[in-house]
Amino acid sequence: MSAAIQTTRLTKTYGEKRALDAVDLVIEEGSIFGFLGPNGAGKTTTLRILTGLARATSGSVQILGHDVALAGNDVRADIGFLPDVPGFYEWMSADELLRFAGRLFGIGGAVLDERVAMLLNLAGLGDVKTKIGGYSRGMKQRLGVAQALVNAPKLLLLDEPTSALDPMGRKDVLDMLTSLRGRTTVFFSTHILADVERVCDTVAILDRGRVVTQAPIDELKARYGVQKVVIEVTDGGDELAQAIGRQKWATAVARGPDGAIEITVTDVGTAQREIPAMVAARNTGMSRMEAGEVGLEEVFVELVGGEQR
Amino acid sequence: MNGFVVFAAKEVREILRTWRIWVLPGILLFFALTGPVLARYTPEIVGALAGSQLGGLKLPTPTYLDSYTQWVKNLSQIALFALIIIYGSIISAETRNGTAVLVLTKPVSRAAFVIAKASVHSVFLAVLVVMGTLLTWGLTAAVFGKAPGSALWSSAMVWLVFGVLFISLMTLLSVLIGSAAGAAGAGLGIYALVSIASIWKPLGSYSPAALATQPASLAAGKDAAVLWPVLTSLLLAVVLVAFAAQAFRRKDL
Numbered sequence: 001m002s003a004a005i006q007t008t009r010l011t012k013t014y015g016e017k018r019a020l021d022a023v024d025l026v027i028e029e030g031s032i033f034g035f036l037g038p039n040g041a042g043k044t045t046t047l048r049i050l051t052g053l054a055r056a057t058s059g060s061v062q063i064l065g066h067d068v069a070l071a072g073n074d075v076r077a078d079i080g081f082l083p084d085v086p087g088f089y090e091w092m093s094a095d096e097l098l099r100f101a102g103r104l105f106g107i108g109g110a111v112l113d114e115r116v117a118m119l120l121n122l123a124g125l126g127d128v129k130t131k132i133g134g135y136s137r138g139m140k141q142r143l144g145v146a147q148a149l150v151n152a153p154k155l156l157l158l159d160e161p162t163s164a165l166d167p168m169g170r171k172d173v174l175d176m177l178t179s180l181r182g183r184t185t186v187f188f189s190t191h192i193l194a195d196v197e198r199v200c201d202t203v204a205i206l207d208r209g210r211v212v213t214q215a216p217i218d219e220l221k222a223r224y225g226v227q228k229v230v231i232e233v234t235d236g237g238d239e240l241a242q243a244i245g246r247q248k249w250a251t252a253v254a255r256g257p258d259g260a261i262e263i264t265v266t267d268v269g270t271a272q273r274e275i276p277a278m279v280a281a282r283n284t285g286m287s288r289m290e291a292g293e294v295g296l297e298e299v300f301v302e303l304v305g306g307e308q309r
Numbered sequence: 310m311n312g313f314v315v316f317a318a319k320e321v322r323e324i325l326r327t328w329r330i331w332v333l334p335g336i337l338l339f340f341a342l343t344g345p346v347l348a349r350y351t352p353e354i355v356g357a358l359a360g361s362q363l364g365g366l367k368l369p370t371p372t373y374l375d376s377y378t379q380w381v382k383n384l385s386q387i388a389l390f391a392l393i394i395i396y397g398s399i400i401s402a403e404t405r406n407g408t409a410v411l412v413l414t415k416p417v418s419r420a421a422f423v424i425a426k427a428s429v430h431s432v433f434l435a436v437l438v439v440m441g442t443l444l445t446w447g448l449t450a451a452v453f454g455k456a457p458g459s460a461l462w463s464s465a466m467v468w469l470v471f472g473v474l475f476i477s478l479m480t481l482l483s484v485l486i487g488s489a490a491g492a493a494g495a496g497l498g499i500y501a502l503v504s505i506a507s508i509w510k511p512l513g514s515y516s517p518a519a520l521a522t523q524p525a526s527l528a529a530g531k532d533a534a535v536l537w538p539v540l541t542s543l544l545l546a547v548v549l550v551a552f553a554a555q556a557f558r559r560k561d562l
Contacts, residue, residue, distance in 0.1 A: 053413065053414065053562040055561060073312070073416035073418060081410075083411075085407060086407060086411065087408045087411055088408065088411065089319070091327050100315070101411070104311075104315050104316070104416060106416070147411070
């Protein structure tokens with residue numbers, strides 16, 4: 001399978017500030033790729049370079065086999081893009097905007113009619129006849145997603161597509177992205193971990209302009225997500241937690257909101273053998289013991305959250 | 310080419326459906342309607358306002374040339390100032406509102422974006438100047454009884470070249486200066502410099518600076534050698550738009 005996007009040592013500086021620092025990314029065709037990072041990590045800068053809106057200070061970007069700095073209209077014809085805060089001609093209606101966007105791609109006639117109707121329906125704007133100037137932020141975001149799909153793009157680039165949406169709108173957008181799997185390469189930036197975990201097959205984590213890691217989500221969890229054991233005891237939880245924290249196989253111990261003890265472990269087998277013994281030695285009852293599921297959030301916090309920001 | 314045509318068509322619809330259809334047309338319509346009447350009745354108006362203070366001073370009888378001069382002076386001053394202020398954001402408004410991103414991530418080159426805007430608004434100005442001049446011509450004929458067209462049309466068309474030159478200039482300034490007020494201020498400053506430069510004979514005879522004063526001379530029925538200033542202005546307008554396209558191509562959005 002070939003790469004839809006490949007960046008090589010992509011660097012962008014603004015004066016002294018290094019917004020992107022030698023970013024290497026490879027996004028396979030057909031994948032749904034989550035580009036994750038805290039605010040200010042450089043996600044939007046990366047997307048602006050990928051779309052040709054900004055120029056890299058150094059390094060190169062290949063999009064669908066073209067060098068983005070040289071390709072011009074050829075590569076843009078196959079891309080759909082939603083910026084983080086989409087701008088529209090507020091005197092247009094949604095229908096007019098989508099027709100305008102479609103015509104820029106050379107689409108017309110019955111194909112455009114059909115596509116505009118389908119996308120208006122998808123965006124939940126089929127019955128809205130008012131001008132875009134009167135839309136809520138959520139409506140604009142949904143219209144932004146619709147216009148990004150008007151050319152049936154091979155590559156869909158989305159910058160924080162769900163950040164302005166209510167839960168239903170967010171679900172609709174994520175379902176729509178999921179439905180594109182295998183047909184369109186989707187690259188979307190977000191700081192919402194749950195969205196990435198729900199729809200993405202591969203993820204890169206960006207922190208302060210550097211790619212901290214890039215891998216399939218499952219591989220990432222296995223690589224970075226040291227396993228977790230959760231136990232609940234009838235009494236003496238604090239003392240037990242302190243004792244567990246002194247064990248070599250326990251790298252972190254935290255108390256859950258319901259009094260559970262959450263232990264991050266390096267060797268789950270040893271933990272599963274020794275924890276019941278420690279509980280029994282204190283003559284305490286154990287009401288629950290299970291291996292907790294490691295989430296992307298733990299990986300993210302471990303990779304970017306632990307350092308002083 | 311397709312992207313250019315579609316974007317240019319958008320620009321036309323934007324003119325027709327936003328404030329742009331009211332402001333510059335409204336200003337020119339006002340001057341076209343009032344200019345001939347004011348020119349015809351200025352002696353009476355001045356006499357009524359001044360009363361006996363002017364003593365035996367008698368103002369010359371106005372002619373159709375006064376009406377033409379009024380129209381071209383209004384174009385050269387107030388209409389040009391309005392044009393400079395309005396077009397201070399011709400490009401930057403789209404970059405600021407995010408609509409440039411909407412368009413430029415589709416198959417539209419940055420050069421097409423800039424050239425389409427400068428072209429459509431130059432044509433818009435031409436339509437307004439032709440309509441305003443037609444109205445002035447008709448009203449002048451009605452008020453003065455005669456209105457030979459050559460002085461009026463030659464002066465208006467020469468001014469139109471100057472107006473197109475300033476649309477090109479504002480296109481470049483709006484690419485270089487993100488603030489609409491900043492670009493408009495720079496445009497007004499350049500207009501002041503051009504007006505001063507026109508006093509120096511070589512510039513006042515061959516360069517675009519000549520067009521700051523020559524339309525008024527033509528409207529007054531005087532001869533003026535405008536071929537070189539018109540040619541150099543049109544050439545400069547093309548060069549300015551080319552620079553604007555090049556500067557916009559290199560700009561991070």
